[in-house]
Each structure stands twice: as C-alpha cells, then as structure tokens.
Amino acid sequence: MVNYHNHTILCGHADGSMEEYVLAAIKNGVREFGFSDHAPLPEHLREGISMLPEEAEVYIGDVLAVREKFSSSIDVKLGFEVDFPRFETFKHSYLSDPRIDFIIGSVHYMGDWGFDNPDQQNRYKERPIDDIYSDFYRLVESLVDSRFCDIIGHFDLIKKFGQRAENSMSPVIRRIAKKMSAYGIAAEINTSGLYKPVKEIYPSESIIKIFFEENVPVTLGSDSHSPDDVCRGYDAAIAMLKNAGYRKVSGFTGRVRHEVEL
Template sequence: MRIDYHMHFEKGSYDENWVEGFFTAARKRGLAEIGISEHSHTFPEFKPLYYQDLILDDSFIGSFQQQWLKTNKFKYTLDEYFAFMHKLQQHHDVKIGIEVCNFQDQAAVRDILKDYDFDYIIGSVHFLHGWAYDSSEIKAEWDRIPLERIYEWYAEEVEKLAAAGLYDVLGHPFNIRLFRYLPDFDVTPYLMRVVKALKKANMAVDVNTGTYYRYPIHEISPYPDFMKLAAQYDLPIITTSDAHKPEDCGNYNQMAVDYAREFGYTGTLRFSHRKRSFVSFD
C-alpha cells in the first residue's frame, strides 16, 4: 500500500477545484491514500507562538521573518480546516493531519490541539534559536554559526518535541543538510540523541522526498546514516513528498519506498484518529 501523509494546501486555497489536483496526482502515482498536514502557520490559533519564538528585531533575519509572518499566513482557522477536510472526505479517502513547528511553549500547543480529532500530528524542527534555517533568503546565517552548534541545537529541539508527547511523526529528520553544509566532525552522538528521543516517544520517521526535489542537497531526508540507526532501533516510518503544489503529491514515492527497503523496511504506518497500523508497501 502506498501512502503520502505530508503535504500542504498553502500555495492555493480551500477550493475543491484547486485541491482536486492533489488527488489526480495521487491516482497517477498509485497512492492508495493521502493525508494533508497543513503547517501550523496556516492557523491564527498558533500566531502568538510564532511571535514569541522567532527573531523579529531589526536585523537582516528579523526583518525577513517579520515579512514572512505577514505573507500568506494565518488565513484559515482550525475549524475552517476541519470543515473543508470533512467536505473532501465525502468524495476522497484523505486523512486530516497537521505539521506543527518546534515551539518552545508545548503546553500552549497541547491546549490548541486538544479539541481537534486529527488522524496524525507531525512535529517538525523549522527554527533554531528563532532562525528559520530552511529559508534560502536568509541562508547567509549558515556561514556565521559553527555547524557543530547547529547540530547541537537541532538535537535539542527534537528532544523537546519528543518529550512533549504530542506527536506521531518527526518531519524530515536532519534536513539541516538541505543547503549542503556538511559536517567534518562525528555526528553520531547527535543522530543517537534523536533516535533515542523518538524511540522513547513512540514517534515515527518521515522519509521525505521534499529535500530531494526542492533543495540543493538533492537527497531524501533522513539521510542514510540516520536511517541505519532508525532501522536498528525499529523506528517505524511514513513515506512522503512534502508537496506544496498539487502536481507534487506523491512525488518520487517509488524512490522513497526503494530507499526505505535498502534499510530493511517493508511497509509504512497508516493512521486514523491517532491510531496506527502497519501496512506493507505491496
């Protein structure tokens, strides 16, 4: 069974005609089921948390991130999202998910999520000490911060996400490689910290092709060194495209499946109302 649970409607709108393209692409690529995992920045309920956590001063980074928060953000409430998804479910087999950023106030996140019947919740590291590290517009910051510190920060953020006990999946693990800043030091301690945190929290790994076709690293996340450890610790996986446009739904799904098989994986998780089951790829 082929599934893709990581994609977003944010480049368009909650319009049935526009989102139909996701289902068309899913059928074309042989997907049995998809799930939408809207970014938390879609929803005004999370707005205060972004303004608490991000660098928003007059610096180069702060100025960019101020504008980022004002562009195509916070445009639908969670109630509107669920109403639209329930409408889609009348005609399509689609799950309701969300991708939540690594906010520092996890108690506030819990309070936001508690009243909604998600099928699954992805937690993803998108910010390191208030810096949106995956934004190409502020990529220059990578040259200022020692890479070993970035790995330390990343491991810390995953540990905090996992400890919150709110999430089913870690989104695109170790996508800090996305701009090809590659370490010349032993990263094994950082990989182990993340693997152990996920194991303790019973979280799955997002085998995500988005970094393959959307970023310079041109590799699936997580990269092989992490995948080896994930397999050793029996961490389950999902295979995803991280599609932001309809035509990218299920993009390189076969590559993700073949990649996962290299590490001994034979199937993926399927979610429904936060309950998980294992399904084989074929």
C-alpha cells in the same frame, strides 16, 4: 502506499486545489493521503508561511469535505504540520481533537532564524557548523521528548542547503532514535529534499539505517506544495527504505498508528 505530508493554499506558499492534490494521489496509487498544512505560527513569523489561527477551522472543514467526496477511492487523513517550539498560537485543544488523524512535529526555526528559508541562508556562516547542527538536534530531541506529535518531519532539515557537520552526529541521532522507538513516534521519509540544493531525501540513508536498527517506525511524505509534487521521488524513497530493511510504513487514524505494507 501512503503520503502523509501535503500542503494547501492556506499556508500562502503552495498552489493547487485540495481536489487536485487528491486526484494526483489517486493517480499515483496512494491509499492513505494526509493533508498536513502549516499550523498557525506566531504573528511576526506567519506571513506567507502558515495559515491564520482563525483559518484552522476552515482548513479542517475543507479536508473533511474532500475526504467525503473521494471516500470510495482514497482515505484522506486530516493532519497539521506543527512548528516546534514555535507553536504557541496553535490552539492546543487541537492536539486532543478527535477529528485530527495525525500531527507532524517539525523544527524550522532556531529562535527567529528560519534556517530553511533561502533568504536567511547567510546565517549559516555566523557560527561553527557543528554548533548549529548540535543546536538543531537539541531542538529535535526536545520535540521528541515533548511527545505531542505522531511524526517527526524532515528529521535532518538542517542539511537543506548543503552545509554538513564536520563531526559525526550519529551518537545524538541514535539517542533520539531510541526515544522515538520507545514512544512510538514515526520518522517521516520526506522526498522534497531531492529537489533542494542538498539533493537528498530527508533523512539521509545513514540515518534511516540507524532508525531501522533502533526499530523506529517510518512513514512517507512528499511535502507537496503543488499537486505536481505529490509522490515526486517516491521510487527513490521506497528503494532506500527497502534497502535499509523496512517492509512496512505507518498510517494514522485519530492519532493512533497502524502499519501498512510498503
């Protein structure tokens, strides 16, 4: 069992100590536990959302210390959740830093619109929903094309508040899936959506089926912002993956992917 999406207090909207997260993971039977806190965003977007650029080294040191402390019980991995395309203030040398085990690439912004921010939900009404979905998946495709990350975070986050595209997005999703498969980029099965207005895992079951058909590797994460969130919803995620045909999930060491039994 792996869990590759977990935050820390450095981002400004999570609670609990790193040790509490790791203890919760051990309690849940996790073998590989990845911290993936929000990498620094541009200054005008950053407050309460991401760590400061100068905090990145503090974060790395803290994760490495907790890895050492719990090394006999669990394998703690060091990662970042990096915003695409808003990652200009994340030092790009981290992308080739041998200490980093994995990078999650996530789309949370369309321009300056933080579309997953509950305070900015009214902007879904500004344009036809299919145009918004198309723009969102265009960004996800660019993220995949950029090939800088190991995992695509919450692949269909645009559904968070329950707005649905009227036309099928399957053709573009399949095109992106084929690229992920060719590049060896994993999709994250993220359980946090179960506790958001949409009440669904990211991505939806129909997308997970496309991923399986296209041979896209997958990993698991609870996108925890509190130790209580660690592995919340995992039974549903594992059942969904098995139902789609998956028997293995991915883990990462030094940005190299390996597979473990589901």
